[in-house]
Amino acid sequence: KxxxxxxxxxPEISPNICWCxxxxxxxxxxxxxxxxxxxxxxxEVKFCQDPQIVSVLGDIDLSLAKSFQxxxxxxxxxxxxIIPIVIHSFGGDVYVLNLMLEMMRQCPTPIxxxxxxxxxSAGCALFCAGSQRFMGExxxxxxxxxxxxxxxxxxxxxxNEADLMKELNEQMFVQMAEQSGYHRNPQFFVEKVxxxxxxxxxxxxxxxxxxxxxxxxxIPKFSVMVGVNYTFEPPPKKLKKRKRTRAKKSGA
Numbered sequence: 298k299x300x301x302x303x304x305x306x307x308p309e310i311s312p313n314i315c316w317c318x319x320x321x322x323x324x325x326x327x328x329x330x331x332x333x334x335x336x337x338x339x340x341e342v343k344f345c346q347d348p349q350i351v352s353v354l355g356d357i358d359l360s361l362a363k364s365f366q367x368x369x370x371x372x373x374x375x376x377x378x379i380i381p382i383v384i385h386s387f388g389g390d391v392y393v394l395n396l397m398l399e400m401m402r403q404c405p406t407p408i409x410x411x412x413x414x415x416x417x418s419a420g421c422a423l424f425c426a427g428s429q430r431f432m433g434e435x436x437x438x439x440x441x442x443x444x445x446x447x448x449x450x451x452x453x454x455x456x457n458e459a460d461l462m463k464e465l466n467e468q469m470f471v472q473m474a475e476q477s478g479y480h481r482n483p484q485f486f487v488e489k490v491x492x493x494x495x496x497x498x499x500x501x502x503x504x505x506x507x508x509x510x511x512x513x514x515x516i517p518k519f520s521v522m523v524g525v526n527y528t529f530e531p532p533p534k535k536l537k538k539r540k541r542t543r544a545k546k547s548g549a
Contacts, residue, residue, distance in 0.1 A: 326485040348519065349375050355398075357389025357419045362397055373406050380404065381519055382427065383411045388418030391443055391465050398472075402425050412436045413516060417497075418443070422469050425476045425510055432502040432511045440473070440486055442466050442498045476507035 298485075334448075350370035355361060372380040373382045382401075401408055401423075412429030417439035424430060425440065471483040479485040490498045505511045 315512055324507055348372075348377045349380070350519075351380060352419070353384045353386055353423060355386060357386055357393050357397065357423070359390075361389075362393050362400075364472055365397055366400060369400055369404060373404060378408070379407045379409055379429070379496070379519075381409045381517070382413055382423075383412045383413065384416045384424050385412070385414055386420030386422055388420055389471065391419060394419040394469075397423060398426055409517065411516065412511075415439070417441075419469075419509075419539065422473055429510060429513075430511045431513045431515065431517050432505060433516055434502055434514055436502050438446065438500040438505055438510060439497050440470075440490060440500070443469065473510070479509070 351368040402423045409429040410424045411431045413433045421438045474483045474485045502514045
């Protein structure tokens, strides 16, 4: 049977090697099971690092961005072919969102984003940045125009902040539209929110699938096979050189 090596093995491997398959299931905000299937006929194998899942749980702020960076780097170092990011968030700081989006853009490994239940505002924008996107059947996305709590007293400061909010709002919606395939209509989601007449615009999984926000409805299963192949080859044949014997001279 052919098996592909998708993760790095530890440098020290015992002579008896086994096949191991850690299977990671994405469930409600957690890994439901990590299974190691061992071939009894072989021995043991050591993993240098198990496959990693990056979690974005809670408000998007600097504290979450720091842990996000560490988890993302650890996932890249593991050598896995794809990095799953599980998101459950009610939104957060738009500047921190841009920071996390830049981390994802700089990541050399493809990223899959998964929303098992709910992602709103900045959390929804983060979800749309995945190269592969999955939503649970009962999951919801929520989008709205960004808001700010201003503690400004000068009228010029309020005007400047309002202009900046409009720019950031436009940037977020255009990015989501382009990632969903609306390159010719970057105002697609702005129009949807404006026409709804609602402050918060909710989108279920099947509507998100129709609009291109998600690629799949259903939670994926991530399986990684790690293996070592043995070869047993005979040495090349060597032809023995015969010793030449000289004929004895006969006397007269």
